[in-house]
Amino acid sequence: MRIPPRHTQKVAVALLGGATLLTLVVLFFIIFYVLKRGLPVVTGEFLLSDQEDMGRAGGIFPALVGTFILPLLAIAIALPLGVGTTVYLAEYTRENRMTRIIRFGIDCLAGIPSIIFGLFGFVFFTIMLQMGWSLLSGGLTLAIMVLPTIIRTSEEAIKAVPVSYREVSFSLGASRWETVWKVVLPNALPGIVTGVVLSIGRAIGETAAVIFTAGQAMQIPTSLFDSTRTMSVHFYILAREGISMKNAFGTAAVLVLLVLFVNIVAYWLMNRFIAKRS
Amino acid sequence: MAEDRAIIEARNLSVFYGQDCALDSMNMAIARNVICGIIGPAGAGKTSFLRTLNRLNDLNAECRIEGSVLLSGENIYRPGYDVIRLRRAVGMLFALPVALPMSIYDNVAYGPGLVGGICRTEMDELVENSLKAAFLWDEVKDRLAMSGLRLSGGQQQRLCLARTLAMRPEVVLLDEPCSGLDPISTARIEEALTLLKSRYTIVLVTNNTKQAARIADYTAFFLMGEMVEYGVTSEVFTMPRDKRTSDYVTGRFG
Numbered sequence: 001m002r003i004p005p006r007h008t009q010k011v012a013v014a015l016l017g018g019a020t021l022l023t024l025v026v027l028f029f030i031i032f033y034v035l036k037r038g039l040p041v042v043t044g045e046f047l048l049s050d051q052e053d054m055g056r057a058g059g060i061f062p063a064l065v066g067t068f069i070l071p072l073l074a075i076a077i078a079l080p081l082g083v084g085t086t087v088y089l090a091e092y093t094r095e096n097r098m099t100r101i102i103r104f105g106i107d108c109l110a111g112i113p114s115i116i117f118g119l120f121g122f123v124f125f126t127i128m129l130q131m132g133w134s135l136l137s138g139g140l141t142l143a144i145m146v147l148p149t150i151i152r153t154s155e156e157a158i159k160a161v162p163v164s165y166r167e168v169s170f171s172l173g174a175s176r177w178e179t180v181w182k183v184v185l186p187n188a189l190p191g192i193v194t195g196v197v198l199s200i201g202r203a204i205g206e207t208a209a210v211i212f213t214a215g216q217a218m219q220i221p222t223s224l225f226d227s228t229r230t231m232s233v234h235f236y237i238l239a240r241e242g243i244s245m246k247n248a249f250g251t252a253a254v255l256v257l258l259v260l261f262v263n264i265v266a267y268w269l270m271n272r273f274i275a276k277r278s
Numbered sequence: 279m280a281e282d283r284a285i286i287e288a289r290n291l292s293v294f295y296g297q298d299c300a301l302d303s304m305n306m307a308i309a310r311n312v313i314c315g316i317i318g319p320a321g322a323g324k325t326s327f328l329r330t331l332n333r334l335n336d337l338n339a340e341c342r343i344e345g346s347v348l349l350s351g352e353n354i355y356r357p358g359y360d361v362i363r364l365r366r367a368v369g370m371l372f373a374l375p376v377a378l379p380m381s382i383y384d385n386v387a388y389g390p391g392l393v394g395g396i397c398r399t400e401m402d403e404l405v406e407n408s409l410k411a412a413f414l415w416d417e418v419k420d421r422l423a424m425s426g427l428r429l430s431g432g433q434q435q436r437l438c439l440a441r442t443l444a445m446r447p448e449v450v451l452l453d454e455p456c457s458g459l460d461p462i463s464t465a466r467i468e469e470a471l472t473l474l475k476s477r478y479t480i481v482l483v484t485n486n487t488k489q490a491a492r493i494a495d496y497t498a499f500f501l502m503g504e505m506v507e508y509g510v511t512s513e514v515f516t517m518p519r520d521k522r523t524s525d526y527v528t529g530r531f532g
Binding site: 094162164165166167168169170171172173174175178182183186187276277278 | 332334337339362363365366369370372374376378379380388389392393425427428438441442445
């Protein structure tokens, strides 16, 4: 028996709409739940004071600082490496066996669980290179972890820049590098920013790789070789050790708001940039 | 045509894309300060020829060139020839207007800015003069900081012309520059070109035979990778030597 199209159409709309709705409901439920339990704890004092008694009392200021510095450090390392790799692959090499192998490697890197990165970072940076549990070990490890995201997103962005722009630039006597710098990268910037935002999100939320490499010292780091604790790690320790669920949720609420804030600022900047050029 | 007046000379020039031959062993000399029109149906090798003249074909990995192209007597395919210098001397206008996503001013200043050593006032002057030469100045003089993308198609193509002229090239290549434009915009471009030939050599590929008849001093007819006929425009159109040329210009095919 054939079902008339208007019926299948209705079913399709209902199913697709339902899927969208479910996604949104889950998302809002999580955010709502975390904020409801966490926000009452979040005060100026909670944000700006040191923890006391392992985190049972006091605030999260050192973790807040660590959460700002560590992902920034990771991005500062991964961005030039990642965009450099992408530009090399997309603009300076022709598609061949070698570039396919490199791409395959990058994709594999993206699929590795973060705890493996943590273990690698611990063995390589922390122990072998004697960096100890430090911002530097953590930053380098997180940088490797977010590299595939940055490379993949910036590659999409660079490929989306019309070939005609490049031809115009070359026809006006630009070298390949000048073309990359003045035409390709500015036009790929919004896409690259998307990759950076995704990466910051991943780095902020990372726990396993961070504990192994940056350690968990609840202190404000004064050098690259100091250990630090991010809010994700703080949350993990508070909850896992049963120290204080109240403060754990407070930390989680700050974390959620921070990620939201990063996204909003990044897209605002991006839209301003696009509006200025078109 | 007198060979010594030639600024561009193609000798036994062939262009291949992979196995396909787009242009087969052609010879052609283009004199200084003329408009040389190139007509012919799609796939005749017109654009391939044009792109050999500023070596834009280099960007295509599939493309292979044989023979030589002389610019003012020097083979531009000689190993070690400075391609960047070549492209500064041989400007190009593409079929579709491609304004770069930057301000009108920056579009025009892009090429000269790459050369460097130009101070702000000189640049202002260069941008103004280039826009005037492309008949665009009056329309945009009050909004040079506006994005080039917000101009109309016809204005964008004149912006592209200004951008090319700002390089002060010796030769300007035009690849069907009016194919996307309305008749009024086309007329403006043609007007600009006729005035420009006193200072530049213009090679104009066009699908529009009438356009060649209107403004070209010399016309070449390309067909399936072969240069069938080349001569003074009026002769090519009124008494072509080859039957295929007369068929094409009278509109019997193409």
